[in-house]
Amino acid sequence: MHASTDWRPLAVYGRRPRLRSSVHLPPRQRLVMLPGWLCHGCRNRARWHHLSARVFSWSPRQISRWDKQESAESSRQETPRVLITGGLGQLGVGLAQLLRKQYGTDNVILSDIKKPPVEVFNSGPFVYADVLDYKNLRELVVNNRITWLVHYSALLSAVGEANVALARKINITGLHNVLDLALENCLRLFVPSTIGAFGPSSPRDPAPDLCVQRPRTIYGVSKVHSELMGEYLHHKYGLDFRCLRYPGIVSANTQPGGGTTDYAVQIFHDALSTGRFESYLRADTRLPMMHVDDCHRATVQFMQASDCQLSLRTYNIAAMSFTPEEVAQEIRKHLPHLKVTYNPDFVRQTIGLHNVLDLALENCLRLFVPSTIGAFGPSSPRDPAPDLCVQRPRTIYGVSKVHSELMGEYLHHKYGLDFRCLRYPGIVSANTQPGGGTTDYAVQIFHDALSTGRFESYLRADTRLPMMHVDDCHRATVQFMQASDCQLSLRTYNIAAMSFTPEEVAQEIRKHLPHLKVTYNPDFVRQTIADSWPMRFDDSNARRDWGWKPAYNLSELVTDMLRSIREQRTKAGLPVS
Ligand SMILES: NC(=O)C1=CN([C@@H]2O[C@H](COP(=O)(O)OP(=O)(O)OC[C@H]3O[C@@H](n4cnc5c(N)ncnc54)[C@H](O)[C@@H]3O)[C@@H](O)[C@H]2O)C=CC1
Ligand SMILES: CC(=O)[C@H](N)C(=O)O
Known part of the structure; x- marks a missing residue:
């Protein structure tokens, strides 16, 4: 973890924790704490954004948030008011205890859809809250002047695999609800992620903060989606989103909720009973x-931690790593007669491992979903971007495309869904108008060159992006759909043809229309998006696996585009420059 918050675990495998209870933070940490909450300077950028009431539903009710009054008010407020969703699971009650010791019992509200045990009910505020009920959540946040939201409700890995539909609802729809709420109400939002957000193609020893993440559980897919949505809303609207990837958590006082790492709690109970x-x-x-x-x-x-201490919004945190045999050995130092047998459960054992590749493929629908260069982000390699790498896009388009890739691959590995996905570059077509993308200039320039002889580019002259002739795109899609399963080593492939800048395509057009004038007036939004996308795609896997090869290079694309558009204009009786 390259956290600047100075995180150090106290409990280390094989050694007794130095502190039994971590309620009393060392003085230095207490000092960091107060300015952290007060540090609103870093959030100034967010004031520029106007947020919709339900961001994902694009409600017409526009409200301006992060305004001066709100900021000033929150900076005067020293004590956070915390709501914990899913608070009656393994982790919520203990976190509430720690927060209540620091901020006062009444300032920390636990919530869940279960009935609380009497000692929890008597220990501080508890309310019923279903994360699928947005109105009720909003009422709670507003009526209680909540400033921090800790979103713990989720179905964990093993339970999620047993009920994929429910896991999608709670882990994804529930997340969207709390993201909306946090945006509307300027909340500091904590959503835990997990080691389950990694998959077999991630580095395993160790897994860094930023790397390939293609998990093989619905739990992992939903957690990557949480990370990406939260980071996207942070970058776009200044949402104070914070996420830690927890390892398996071992606790004596609460039962785990159906995860893969639960054995590491159960072993203690069984050893002693x-x-x-x-x-x-x-x-x-x-x-x-x-x-x-x-x-x-x-x-x-x-x-x-204050905003300015954070270089990331999603951090790994680590303490120790052990195997069932190692923890058993350690327990045997206290209970020498402990007997451990091993009976691996296929579902839990395969989570995070390669074995699911052995699952029999069913012959159901062959599903094609295109992805895009937009599924990459500023932390991805740009020249070239490989099939498998860090993907933390900065657009909702990119976040939704990564989610399609991950859901499709997950369902392929879990149920044998014949999911196929190509990451298209910017597509250049003479016959159809592009639909509002960042690469659209590469179509418009041909129309303007032939109509007025002038073109104003909304991207800088040197903005290099991967591009493709539409015929190549169609051919690739058909060829990929026809490929047999055994040709595919991946389910999501990059496909590439060429990469060019506005200036390079203009130069190529000038070989046919020497008087073309191009001016550059970069549009901030589209330029920022383009700068976060790859300059080139590495499509060597597609070439190797199913024989992908483009037919058009830049000069052939330009010749074909000019010929087609000239014909169209002539047919329509329009002048040709
Ligand atoms: N316990 C662990 O080892 C780890 C936990 N985490 C994450 O930490 C968070 C808390 O974990 P645990 O306490 O262990 O989970 P848990 O499974 O023990 O508790 C989850 C709670 O969510 C509640 N819940 C379910 N549906 C709900 C709904 N519709 N509305 C509101 N609440 C609902 C359940 O009643 C349950 O009390 C989760 O997001 C989990 O992914 C991450 C890594 C490790
Ligand atoms: C590590 C986790 O996220 C959880 N304990 C699980 O095993 O599902």
Whole structure:
């Protein structure tokens, strides 16, 4: 983790935690905390944005947020008012305790859809809140003047695999609700992510903050979506989104909620009750783990950090990594008679491993979903962008396309869905008008060159982007759909043909129309998007696997575009420059 919040785990595998309870932070951390909450200077950029009431539904009710009055008011407010969703699971109650010790019992509200145990009910405010009920959530936030939202509700990995439809609802629809709420009400929003947000193509030892993330569980797919949506809304609207990727959490006081790492809690209970434990993971399955106190401490410390301390919005946090056999050995130092047997459960054992490739493919619908160069972002390699790399796009278009890729691949691996996806470059076509994208200039320039002889580019002269003739795009799609399953080593491929800048395409057009005049008047939004996209695609996998090869290069594309548009104009009786 390259966190600048100075995170250090206290509980280390094989050693006793130095602090049993992490409630009392060292003085230096307490000092960091207060300015963190007060530091609104870093959020100034957000004042420029006008946010809709329901961002994802684009409600017509436009409200201006992050205005001066709101900012000034929140900066006077020293004590956060916290709402925790899904608070009755393994983690919520302990986090509430820690926050209540720091900010006062009444300032931390636990919520869930379950009935709270009596001791939880008596220990501080508890309310019913279903994250699928947006109106009720909004009422809670407004009526209680909430300023921090900790979004814990989720179906965990093993339970999610057993009920994919419900996991999609709770983990994705529920997330969209809290994102909307956080935007509307200028909340600091914490959404935990997980080691489950990585997949078999991610580096495993260690997994860095930024890398390929193609998880193979609905839980992981929904968590990558949370990371990307939160980061997107942070960059676009200044949402104060914070996310930590938790390892498996080990706690004595609360039961885990159906995850893959739950064995690391159960083993202690079984060791002390029966002296026997049957592990559903293999003896050598090494996973990152953390003591629950460290998890709470990290969360609070991260929530208290000031904006300017954060170089990322999603951080890994780590403490230790162990296997079932290693933790059993450690327990045997105290309980020498512990007997452990191994009976790996296919679902839990395959999560994060390659074995799902062995699943039989069913012969259902062959589904094609195009993706785009927009599925990459500023942290992706740009020249060239490979098929598998970091993908943290800065547009909702890109975030939704990454989500399509991940959902399709997940359903392919889980149920054998014949999902196929190509990442198209900017498509250049003479016959149809583009629909409002960032690469549209590369079509418009031909129309303007032949009508007025002048073109004003909304991208800088040197903005290099991958592009393709529409015929190549159609041919690639058909060829890919016809490829047999055994030709495909991936389900999502880049396809490339050429890469050019506005100036280069203008030069090529001038070989036919020497008087073309091009001016450059970069549009901030589209230029920023283009600058975050790859300059070139690496499509070597598509070429190797199913024989992809483009027919058009830049000079052939220009010749064909000018010929087609000239013909169209002549047919329509329009002048040709
Ligand atoms: N416990 C762990 O090892 C790890 C947990 N996390 C994340 O931390 C968060 C909290 O984890 P846990 O407490 O372990 O989860 P848990 O599964 O124990 O608790 C989740 C809670 O969400 C509630 N819930 C379910 N549907 C709901 C709905 N429609 N509305 C409101 N609440 C609903 C459940 O009643 C449950 O109390 C989750 O987002 C999880 O993904 C991440 C990594 C590790
Ligand atoms: C690591 C997690 O996110 C959770 N404990 C699970 O195993 O699903």
